[in-house]
Amino acid sequence: MTRQISFDEVKKHNNKDSVWIVIHNDVYDVTSYLEEHPGGEEALLDVAGKDGTQAFEDVGHSEDARTVMKKFKIGTLPPSEQSGSSNVTNCSNLKWAIVALAGAIVVGIVIKKYLS
Ligand code: HEM
Incomplete structure (x- = not known):
């Protein structure tokens, strides 16, 4: 041990x-x-x-x-x-930030299409 x-x-x-x-x-x-x-x-x-x-x-x-x-x-x-676990949290936070950003871009494109 x-x-x-x-x-x-x-x-x-x-x-x-x-x-x-x-x-x-x-x-x-x-x-x-x-x-x-x-x-x-x-x-x-x-x-x-x-x-x-x-x-x-x-x-x-x-x-x-x-x-x-x-x-x-x-x-x-x-x-x-131990510091490994906090890295995992950071990593998944980053993942969600990217998903949110991608979602915002898609919504932006759709709105732009509707307006034009
Ligand atoms: C138990 C811990 C460590 C062991 C067993 C170890 C072992 C070694 C060995 C065998 C080398 C020769 C090159 C190689 O095989 O990669 C080396 C190079 C080196 N180590 Fe470590 N090391 C340890 C920790 C550290 C730490 C904590 C640092 C820095 C703060 C460090 C800095 C360096 C540097 C700068 C060289 C490069 C020497 C050169 O290329 O001229 N080492 N170490």
Whole structure:
């Protein structure tokens, strides 16, 4: 079973003595990886105690890197603190906005036809 770790706990591990990073809602302890990281320790320290998902994905890490990172996983954020669900909401809001916009355009065209 994976351990649940709150973001408040992650925040405490924000310096060289202990570096925890959240990536895709999973918590990684990369303290022992600082010196080995091909992207340098600065990159990891920048997001120590924070959510490093964006930074991690911006680099375009290889499959190899994703395999290596599994070794450092120590837990997962509690479901209430995970960020994936809010993205889904944003996404469906956007979908409805597009449907509404499309509807408005169709109504506009019909009205224009009737008026001319
Ligand atoms: C457990 C987490 C991580 C692991 C295991 C990891 C591993 C690696 C590996 C193996 C590489 C070599 C290139 C590749 O295979 O893609 C790499 C490159 C790099 N990483 Fe990470 N990384 C982690 C997290 C991060 C984070 C959070 C950042 C940014 C804040 C970061 C920034 C970079 C950068 C900038 C490079 C590019 C180096 C270059 O191309 O010169 N990494 N990382």
